[in-house]
Amino acid sequence: MSKITVIDYGSGNLRSVAKALESVGGDVTVSQQPEAILQADRVVLPGVGAFADCYRNLQESGLLTPTLTHINAGKPFLGICVGMQLLFTEGREFGIHKGLDVVKGHVGGFSTDMADPDQPGMNLKVPHMGWNRVVQQQSHPLWAGIPDSSHFYFVHSYYAQPRDGQLIAGSSNYGVEFTAAIAHKNIFATQFHPEKSQKYGLTLLKNFIAWSPEK
Amino acid sequence: MLAKRIIPCLDVREGRVVKGVQFENLVDAGDPVEVAKRYDLEGADELTFLDITASHENRDTILDVVRRTAEQVFIPLTVGGGIRVNQDIRRLLNAGADKIGINTAAVHRPEFVKEASAQFGSQCIVVAIDAKCVEKDGAGVPVRWEIYTHGGRNPTGLDAIDWARKMEEYGAGEILLTSMDRDGTKIGYDLVLTRAIAEATTIPVIASGGVGTKEHLLEGLRQGGADAVLAASIFHFQKYTIPEVKEYLTKEGIQMRV
Numbered sequence: 505m506s507k508i509t510v511i512d513y514g515s516g517n518l519r520s521v522a523k524a525l526e527s528v529g530g531d532v533t534v535s536q537q538p539e540a541i542l543q544a545d546r547v548v549l550p551g552v553g554a555f556a557d558c559y560r561n562l563q564e565s566g567l568l569t570p571t572l573t574h575i576n577a578g579k580p581f582l583g584i585c586v587g588m589q590l591l592f593t594e595g596r597e598f599g600i601h602k603g604l605d606v607v608k609g610h611v612g613g614f615s616t617d618m619a620d621p622d623q624p625g626m627n628l629k630v631p632h633m634g635w636n637r638v639v640q641q642q643s644h645p646l647w648a649g650i651p652d653s654s655h656f657y658f659v660h661s662y663y664a665q666p667r668d669g670q671l672i673a674g675s676s677n678y679g680v681e682f683t684a685a686i687a688h689k690n691i692f693a694t695q696f697h698p699e700k701s702q703k704y705g706l707t708l709l710k711n712f713i714a715w716s717p718e719k
Numbered sequence: 720m721l722a723k724r725i726i727p728c729l730d731v732r733e734g735r736v737v738k739g740v741q742f743e744n745l746v747d748a749g750d751p752v753e754v755a756k757r758y759d760l761e762g763a764d765e766l767t768f769l770d771i772t773a774s775h776e777n778r779d780t781i782l783d784v785v786r787r788t789a790e791q792v793f794i795p796l797t798v799g800g801g802i803r804v805n806q807d808i809r810r811l812l813n814a815g816a817d818k819i820g821i822n823t824a825a826v827h828r829p830e831f832v833k834e835a836s837a838q839f840g841s842q843c844i845v846v847a848i849d850a851k852c853v854e855k856d857g858a859g860v861p862v863r864w865e866i867y868t869h870g871g872r873n874p875t876g877l878d879a880i881d882w883a884r885k886m887e888e889y890g891a892g893e894i895l896l897t898s899m900d901r902d903g904t905k906i907g908y909d910l911v912l913t914r915a916i917a918e919a920t921t922i923p924v925i926a927s928g929g930v931g932t933k934e935h936l937l938e939g940l941r942q943g944g945a946d947a948v949l950a951a952s953i954f955h956f957q958k959y960t961i962p963e964v965k966e967y968l969t970k971e972g973i974q975m976r977v
Contacts, residue, residue: 554840621720629924635724
C-alpha cells in the first residue's frame with residue numbers, strides 16, 4: 505500500500521484532508537518532518553490563507569526542499585487551494601511574491617467589480633465561496649468516474665493562471681473563466697477542496713491514491 | 720456559475736441535537752453526527768452546528784462532536800456558539816471545523832475578528848450578526864436595524880449596516896445574518912435587511928431567521944440577494960427534504976448543486 509504524507513506547515517484544516525483520504529482507503533500521515541515527505545510515495549500539499557504566508561511557512565519549516573525533491577522524483581503530488589497556487593512562479597496578492605516555480609505562470613485575484621448576472625445592481629462577492637461547476641478540459645486519471653461539469657467546493661479570492669494553457673485540467677466560471685485544476689506530469693492540483701466536495705471530491709482523492717503518472 | 724447554498728443548522732447542547740421553538744420546549748433529536756450524515760447524503764451544501772451548551776464545563780463536548788463529524792461528513796462545517804478566544808477557534812479547526820462563527824465576542828471586542836482572520840485566514844471566520852429593526856418609515860418598511868446580543872435581549876446601539884461593513888473591513892470572510900424580529904416566526908426572512916446587508920458588503924451573506932416555507936428560501940436568495948440560506952426547523956421537522964427544496968429552487972431558476 506502506498507504511503508501518503510499530508511504536509512503540515514501550519515496552514516489550515518489538515519484533519520479534513522487526512523480523514524477524507526483515509527475514508528477512501530489511504531494510508532495517511534500528517535507530518536511536519538522532512539523525512540516523512542522524502543519517504544512518502546504520494547504527497548498532498550494543502551493550504552489556506554495568504555500566498556506569501558504559506559510560502560514563508562513552508563520554507564521556514566524546512567519542508568520546501570523535500571517537497572521539491574518529491575516532485576522532481578516524478579512521484580504523485582496533489583496540491584489543494586493555496587497548495588496549488590504555491591506551485592506557480594509568483595503570487596500577486598498584497599505585492600508580488602515568489603512561488604515554487606514548478607509551473608510557469610502567476611496567481612492573481614478576482615476583481616470585486618464583476619457584475620452579478622442574477623442580481624442587477626450588485627457585484628459578485630469575493631471570496632468565491634461555495635459550489636461551482638468544473639468543466640474538464642482534458643481527460644485525466646484523476647477525473648475517472650466524475651461526470652464533466654460536476655460541482656466542487658471552492659473558497660478563494662485568487663486563482664492561478666498558467667502560461668501554458670495545455671496544463672489546465674479543469675476550469676470554472678465566476679465572472680471570468682478561471683483555472684480550477686491543473687495537470688502537469690506527476691502533478692495534479694485543484695483550486696477547489698476535494699476533501700469538502702462530497703462524493704466527487706472523494707472520488708478524485710481515491711483516483712489520486714491509485715494514480716501512477718506516466719514517466 | 721456559483722450555486723446558491725442550502726445550509727441546515729443544528730442546535731447542539733451537551734453533545735446532542737436539540738430542537739424546539741425559539742429555544743423553548745427543547746427535545747432531544749439525536750446524535751449530531753448521525754443527523755449531519757443524513758443531511759450530507761440528502762445533498763446539504765454545508766452544515767452549521769450552533770453550540771448552545773450552557774455550562775462552561777461541558778463545552779468540550781462540541782469538540783468531540785466535530786471530530787466525529789469530520790471523519791464521516793465531507794462538506795464544509797461551520798461551528799458557532801460561545802467562541803471567545805483564539806484558542807476556541809484553534810481547537811475547533813483542529814478538530815475538523817472549516818469555519819467558525821463569531822458573534823458576541825466580536826461585539827465585545829471587534830479586534831478579535833481582525834486577529835482571528837489574520838491568524839487563521841478570512842475564509843474560516845464567519846461573523847454572525849443578530850439584527851433587530853429599530854426604525855420603520857411611514858409605510859412600515861424597516862429602515863434601520865441594530866445589533867442585539869443574547870438572543871435578541873441586549874441592544875448594543877450598533878447600526879447593523881455599519882457593523883457589517885466594519886466586520887468585512889476587519890477580515891470576516893462571510894456574514895451569517897439573523898433577523899431577530901423574524902427568528903422562530905416562520906413568516907419569512909427580513910428581506911429588506913438581507914438586501915441592505917448584501918448590498919453594503921462584498922463578502923457572501925447567509926440569510927437566517929424566519930423560514931417557514933420553501934418559497935421563503937427563494938425570496939431570501941432572489942429578493943434578499945443572499946448567497947446562501949440557513950434553515951433549521953423546516954428540515955428538522957421534515958416539512959421538506961433538501962432534494963425537494965433544491966428541485967423547487969432549480970425550477971425557479973436558482974443555480975443549485977445537484
